[in-house]
Amino acid sequence: MGTLEAMEILSPEDRVILWRSTIDAEGRQRVAFLRAIAKDVADSLSALGLHGDDYAKLVVESLQTLDDAGLFASDGVRRSFETLHEPEGGVDLLAAELAGLLRHAAGVEHLGVDRRVRAVEMASEWREHVLGRHRPEPQYISVGDVAARYGVTTQAVYKWLKDQRIEATRGPGGSWRIPAAQFDRDTRPATSRKALDELRRHLVRMHKNEELPSEEQLSAEMRRSQ
Numbered sequence: 001m002g003t004l005e006a007m008e009i010l011s012p013e014d015r016v017i018l019w020r021s022t023i024d025a026e027g028r029q030r031v032a033f034l035r036a037i038a039k040d041v042a043d044s045l046s047a048l049g050l051h052g053d054d055y056a057k058l059v060v061e062s063l064q065t066l067d068d069a070g071l072f073a074s075d076g077v078r079r080s081f082e083t084l085h086e087p088e089g090g091v092d093l094l095a096a097e098l099a100g101l102l103r104h105a106a107g108v109e110h111l112g113v114d115r116r117v118r119a120v121e122m123a124s125e126w127r128e129h130v131l132g133r134h135r136p137e138p139q140y141i142s143v144g145d146v147a148a149r150y151g152v153t154t155q156a157v158y159k160w161l162k163d164q165r166i167e168a169t170r171g172p173g174g175s176w177r178i179p180a181a182q183f184d185r186d187t188r189p190a191t192s193r194k195a196l197d198e199l200r201r202h203l204v205r206m207h208k209n210e211e212l213p214s215e216e217q218l219s220a221e222m223r224r225s226q
Helices: 012-024 027-042 053-068 075-082 091-105 113-131 143-150 154-162 193-207 215-225
Strands: 176-179
Touching (some): 012 027, 012 075, 053 113, 091 113, 091 143, 143 176
């Protein structure tokens, strides 16, 4: 594969091949493939205004956590890698997918308490990167925006689009154009994502190996207490 520093940003096809190779590999080869993907993703982070070693480390740690949690092989990861530089995808889509899957990783017992808590922290970081970025067309939001807003994976949002639970049209390049105004009409009590993440971290520490309630259950409990 050559040194990571010498690698150029991969094509969509090469990225998917590398993803599949990582899933099939073991030991040091798997680690090397995973780091190669992380390098490629880190080189793309400028789309979210992210630069520097801290973000590169965040990518490596996020992907390693998902791999150890058994979530790296999910179809959402493949799709996000494949469309990283395409109109239908983008870095925000990948960041939102990482955020959603890391929340799932927080419920994987064999990771241990510290890594599960860290998974929630990383999920929160990725979510804030997506929601805090500049949008050239503020009247429209992306699949990644919706996923980050509701704390779900991008695959869940695609299902909502398929089921027509979200108003959206297709743009000239085939990407989804989702009017932002429809979410302003959401009259359900708002639940702070940061408050949910803080509660999830607390529950991981307190209950350790017990199964955590779903994010929907946590949100409902917080709304009832408001």
